[in-house]
Amino acid sequence: MAELEMSPERKRLLELSRDRNVSLSKLSEMLGRNAAYLQQFIKRGTPRKLEEGDRRKLAQFFGIFEGELGADGEKSYTNVNAGRTADFASVPRLDIGASAGPGAMPAGESEFDVLRFSRRWLAEQGLENAQLSLIRVQGDSMEPLLNDKDEILVDRTQRPFRDGIHVIRLGDTLMVKRVASAGGGRLSLLSQNLAYPPVTVSVEDVEIVGRVVWKSGRM
Numbered sequence: 001m002a003e004l005e006m007s008p009e010r011k012r013l014l015e016l017s018r019d020r021n022v023s024l025s026k027l028s029e030m031l032g033r034n035a036a037y038l039q040q041f042i043k044r045g046t047p048r049k050l051e052e053g054d055r056r057k058l059a060q061f062f063g064i065f066e067g068e069l070g071a072d073g074e075k076s077y078t079n080v081n082a083g084r085t086a087d088f089a090s091v092p093r094l095d096i097g098a099s100a101g102p103g104a105m106p107a108g109e110s111e112f113d114v115l116r117f118s119r120r121w122l123a124e125q126g127l128e129n130a131q132l133s134l135i136r137v138q139g140d141s142m143e144p145l146l147n148d149k150d151e152i153l154v155d156r157t158q159r160p161f162r163d164g165i166h167v168i169r170l171g172d173t174l175m176v177k178r179v180a181s182a183g184g185g186r187l188s189l190l191s192q193n194l195a196y197p198p199v200t201v202s203v204e205d206v207e208i209v210g211r212v213v214w215k216s217g218r219m
Helices: 008-020 024-030 037-043 052-062 077-081 119-124
Strands: 088-099 111-118 132-138 151-155 164-170 173-183 186-190 199-202 206-216
Touching (some): 008 024, 008 037, 052 088, 088 119, 088 151, 088 173, 111 119, 173 206
Antiparallel strands (some): 088 111, 132 151, 164 206, 173 186, 186 199
16 A cells, blocks of 8 residues: 555554654554554555554554544544543653662563653653653662652653763663763763762763653652
C-alpha cells in the first residue's frame, strides 16, 4: 500500500510512531505480536482493522482517542475517557536504574509501564515535545536530593549542555550526577552526599543521556 493511499488511522499511527521515536516493531512487541505486525498493517493493509485490544493498548500508550486509530464512535475508548486521555501524555517507565552510588551496570532498557503526565503541565515546564522517560535511582550518593528508589523524569531531547542534574553513561555504567563544566574539555561529576568526592572526567568519556527534570518518591 503506497503511503499516499493510507487510511487516516494508518497515517496517524505512523505519525505517532515517528513523533515518539518508537519503532513499529517495538510497538508490535508491546502488543504481544510479531515484530512485523504493525508494519504490515500500515504498508500492506493487513489486517484490515486493528483488533480492539490492540487498538486500546496503542491509544493508551500514546494518550490519544481510540477513534484516531479507527474505532467506531459507539465503541471508542474515548467515549468513556473523553476529557481525560487526550489531555495526558504517556511517558514510558524503563526497566533500568541510574546509579547514585559507586556505579552499576544497567540491566536493560525495556519499557514495563507508563505514567501519564498532564500535557498542560509538560508545556508549562517547556517539555511539550520532549523525548521523556522514567527511570529509578539506585544508591545514596545523591541524597538528600534524590533517594534510593526515587523515580526521575529524564528529558532525552538533544539540547545544548548546561550544568545540572543529568543521567550519564560512563563506560558501561549508567549514573545520575550533578554535571558541571570544569573547563579544558573536562566535566565534574558531583554528588549531593558529601561522603562521595567529586570526579573529573574528559568530555569524550561521558555520554549525556538526558537531563533530570522531575522526581517522584515516597515520603
